[in-house]
Amino acid sequence: MKALEVKPNIYWVGGIDWDIRSFHGYVTQRGTTYNAYLIMDEKVTLIDTVKSYMVPEMLERIRDIIDPSKIDYIISNHVEMDHSGGLPAMKEIASNAEVFTSVQGEKGLKKHYKDELNLHVVKTGDTLELGKHTLHFVQVPMVHWPDSMVSYCPETKLLFSNDAFGQHIASAERFDDQLEWGIIHEEAAKYYANIVTPFGDQVKKALEAVGKLEIEMICPSHGIIWRTGIADIIDEYKKWSNYESDKRAVIVYDSMWGSTKQIAYALYEGLESVGIPVSIRDLKSSHISDIITDVHFSKAVLVGSPTLNRGMLPTMAAFLNYFKGLKFRNRIGYAFGSYGWSGESVEDMEKEMEAAGVELFESGEKIQYRPGEEDLLKFKETGKKMGESL
Numbered sequence: 001m002k003a004l005e006v007k008p009n010i011y012w013v014g015g016i017d018w019d020i021r022s023f024h025g026y027v028t029q030r031g032t033t034y035n036a037y038l039i040m041d042e043k044v045t046l047i048d049t050v051k052s053y054m055v056p057e058m059l060e061r062i063r064d065i066i067d068p069s070k071i072d073y074i075i076s077n078h079v080e081m082d083h084s085g086g087l088p089a090m091k092e093i094a095s096n097a098e099v100f101t102s103v104q105g106e107k108g109l110k111k112h113y114k115d116e117l118n119l120h121v122v123k124t125g126d127t128l129e130l131g132k133h134t135l136h137f138v139q140v141p142m143v144h145w146p147d148s149m150v151s152y153c154p155e156t157k158l159l160f161s162n163d164a165f166g167q168h169i170a171s172a173e174r175f176d177d178q179l180e181w182g183i184i185h186e187e188a189a190k191y192y193a194n195i196v197t198p199f200g201d202q203v204k205k206a207l208e209a210v211g212k213l214e215i216e217m218i219c220p221s222h223g224i225i226w227r228t229g230i231a232d233i234i235d236e237y238k239k240w241s242n243y244e245s246d247k248r249a250v251i252v253y254d255s256m257w258g259s260t261k262q263i264a265y266a267l268y269e270g271l272e273s274v275g276i277p278v279s280i281r282d283l284k285s286s287h288i289s290d291i292i293t294d295v296h297f298s299k300a301v302l303v304g305s306p307t308l309n310r311g312m313l314p315t316m317a318a319f320l321n322y323f324k325g326l327k328f329r330n331r332i333g334y335a336f337g338s339y340g341w342s343g344e345s346v347e348d349m350e351k352e353m354e355a356a357g358v359e360l361f362e363s364g365e366k367i368q369y370r371p372g373e374e375d376l377l378k379f380k381e382t383g384k385k386m387g388e389s390l
């Protein structure tokens with residue numbers, strides 16, 4: 001396996017995980033990569049590693065350039081094991097290598113790996129001379145772990161951004177101008193929506209810090225390297241960190257015997273009648289990590305579940321629990337559902353939506369057993385009103 005030179009003397013030496021389909025519950029239909037980078041200089045430097053099972057692939061790519069035992073420095077921008085999993089193996093191979101990480105990184109790495117990793121702590125503003133290259137460190141706490149850090153090389157104007165600006169894409173292409181923007185944008189948005197959303201304020205601070213840098217290339221730790229659409233993805237991150245959304249709606253529902261589904265489609269018709277693009281997602285067939293991408297782009301979030309065992313369906317409970325944890329802002333919501341005799345689901349969903357920070361457009365509606373023609377017209381009207389309010 002080959003290394004790829006991304007700038008003179010700087011190589012991508014990561015691993016391509018073609019087969020992964022679940023990243024701790026996030027569905028990765030396109031697989032992913034763990035991007036490590038090798039800087040060839042007086043001090044041979046490895047930026048991040050890969051997941052432990054991808055270490056042989058990373059080593060093969062490093063060997064394409066140099067004997068891995070000759071690595072002097074390893075930068076650990078982030079403790080999470082998809083980037084630090086290769087550290088113990090690298091320390092065995094390059095036993096004299098020094099590891100540089102943030103304050104929280106040191107704590108995290110010591111907890112994760114009992115081995116002696118020869119750690120050095122760096123903070124924002126610290127620099128490391130490699131020879132012809134220098135690395136400047138910028139801590140970006142909570143983007144998306146407390147230890148998160150990015151490294152910048154001013155001589156090449158290259159930002160090693162770790163998880164920021166990443167996307168879960170396994171592909172033969174390494175650069176953003178080699179793959180369709182639509183694919184990269186969708187995966188970057190899904191990544192942001194599912195992983196970074198709770199930390200909008202911290203993302204703003206990180207954008208401020210990196211905004212001062214002259215950047216010619218962003219090398220994230222997942223997916224495609226940005227060299228053409230840098231301004232585009234930074235603009236998107238600015239928008240996303242402000243919790244901006246489009247005049248769109250997503251209807252998320254599950255149904256037992258089709259009544260809640262009928263209501264979902266009546267609301268859909270109402271929204272559509274006033275020109276609002278709508279995604280309609282049955283929880284039985286769509287994964288919550290994909291639905292969250294729709295939520296990311298949608299101002300309106302409508303949720304529907306019948307009542308089962310004095311509550312909402314477990315699929316909806318799981319979705320709302322996940323949604324609540326992501327702490328979206330600036331969303332409006334509406335709850336609906338059918339019931340047989342007790343009918344708690346709508347109120348329960350409303351409580352969850354409010355706990356998620358969603359402003360309810362109006363009180364939700366529940367229908368006993370099956371909606372009639374008049375009921376459906378009423379829901380269509382609600383959809384229309386909600387659409388007009390957008």
Ligand code: FEO
Nearest residue numbers: 078080082163221
């Ligand atoms: Fe890609 Fe937070 O690890």
